[in-house]
Amino acid sequence: MASNVATTPNILPADWRDFLALTKPSVMRLVVFTGLCGMLVAPGGINPVLGFTAILCIALAAGASGALNQWYEADIDALMKRTEKRPLPAGRMDRQSALHFGVGLSFFSVLLMGFATNWFAAVMLAGSILFYVIIYTMWLKPRTPQNIVIGGAAGAFPPLIGWIAATGHVAPLPVLLFLIIFLWTPPHFWALALWVRPDYAAAGIPMLPVVAGERTTRRQIFLYSIPMAAAAIAPWAMGLTGNLYGVTAAVLTAWFLYLAAKVGIRTAVEDDGMKPEKRLFAFSILYLFLLFGILLADHWMMAL
Ligand code: HEM
Numbered sequence: 001m002a003s004n005v006a007t008t009p010n011i012l013p014a015d016w017r018d019f020l021a022l023t024k025p026s027v028m029r030l031v032v033f034t035g036l037c038g039m040l041v042a043p044g045g046i047n048p049v050l051g052f053t054a055i056l057c058i059a060l061a062a063g064a065s066g067a068l069n070q071w072y073e074a075d076i077d078a079l080m081k082r083t084e085k086r087p088l089p090a091g092r093m094d095r096q097s098a099l100h101f102g103v104g105l106s107f108f109s110v111l112l113m114g115f116a117t118n119w120f121a122a123v124m125l126a127g128s129i130l131f132y133v134i135i136y137t138m139w140l141k142p143r144t145p146q147n148i149v150i151g152g153a154a155g156a157f158p159p160l161i162g163w164i165a166a167t168g169h170v171a172p173l174p175v176l177l178f179l180i181i182f183l184w185t186p187p188h189f190w191a192l193a194l195w196v197r198p199d200y201a202a203a204g205i206p207m208l209p210v211v212a213g214e215r216t217t218r219r220q221i222f223l224y225s226i227p228m229a230a231a232a233i234a235p236w237a238m239g240l241t242g243n244l245y246g247v248t249a250a251v252l253t254a255w256f257l258y259l260a261a262k263v264g265i266r267t268a269v270e271d272d273g274m275k276p277e278k279r280l281f282a283f284s285i286l287y288l289f290l291l292f293g294i295l296l297a298d299h300w301m302m303a304l
């Protein structure tokens with residue numbers, strides 16, 4: 001854990017932008033969007049004020065877990081180009097402030113979720129924070145290249161939580177939504193890990209490309225894309241969505257598989273700046289936005 005960063009004497013006063021950066025807003029907007037879609041496709045609807053509060057709680061909890069992740073990893077972040085400018089490694093904030101912010105926001109979001117919606121949703125929200133911070137960040141990430149396969153579950157909970165906030169129970173559709181994100185995470189992350197491998201190696205984090213090499217990572221990216229594709233089509237195949245979702249999901253997923261196959265079959269990397277890997281990573285984000293957006297559009301069309 002961090003040490004020199006924590007004791008740096010010249011810590012500049014943090015402003016609101018630094019606290020915002022602690023919440024990893026660019027990643028969290030997709031997390032929150034999937035939670036919103038999970039909530040809005042649930043049967044029976046939800047009171048708009050309570051619905052807004054539930055989504056706010058997911059956003060605050062996701063932000064809190066991002067802050068706690070950065071509190072714990074300040075020393076690792078200082079070693080990687082991609083993360084060295086974050087508030088803690090850059091010395092704009094002391095670690096204790098990040099810890100207090102993360103813990104405070106965690107309690108606030110979970111309690112608000114419990115009082116505003118139901119305690120099942122609140123417990124799931126608390127579980128997601130703990131899963132990301134303790135299981136992924138503290139336990140798995142420094143130990144095993146399977147870290148994100150298991151740890152990725154944390155980021156897959158929001159649609160399930162959104163559904164539970166609206167209904168109080170679990171059903172097959174939100175479980176499938178969980179499964180889509182769970183199986184999407186390895187291709188999403190490993191595509192990026194292929195080109196930031198030197199960073200992870202320098203920081204001593206056993207990400208798959210560092211430990212098992214590029215070829216294995218490429219193969220695993222494609223292999224995980226296959227069950228992910230099945231999970232993405234399953235809501236339609238099981239009659240839980242309409243044809244708008246079915247057709248669009250098939251097209252988007254076919255494109256995902258094509259990009260994953262291109263990454264998967266490359267053996268030696270030519271000097272092309274890892275274009276196929278960057279394309280897969282970028283598309284993975286667009287893919288999830290579109291898939292969940294279409295799920296919602298399909299739900300509204302069916303309700304007409
Ligand atoms: C353990 C699982 C995951 C890992 C290890 C991971 C890792 C990463 C990393 C390292 C980045 C680069 C971000 C940066 O440089 O700040 C990234 C970007 C991103 N991730 Fe993930 N991710 C995971 C799960 C998720 C999930 C579940 C979602 C959403 C549902 C997500 C959405 C995004 C988005 C939207 C970006 C782009 C951010 C931007 O625009 O800069 N990720 N991810």
Ligand SMILES: CC(C)=CCC/C(C)=C/CC/C(C)=C/COP(=O)(O)OP(=O)(O)O
Nearest residue numbers: 027031058061062065069128129132154155
């Ligand atoms: C509701 C709730 C609590 C949701 C949690 C959402 C969640 C766990 C998202 C995971 C996405 C994420 C920021 C991964 C970064 O991995 P990393 O921490 O290894 O990346 P880094 O190297 O950029 O710090």
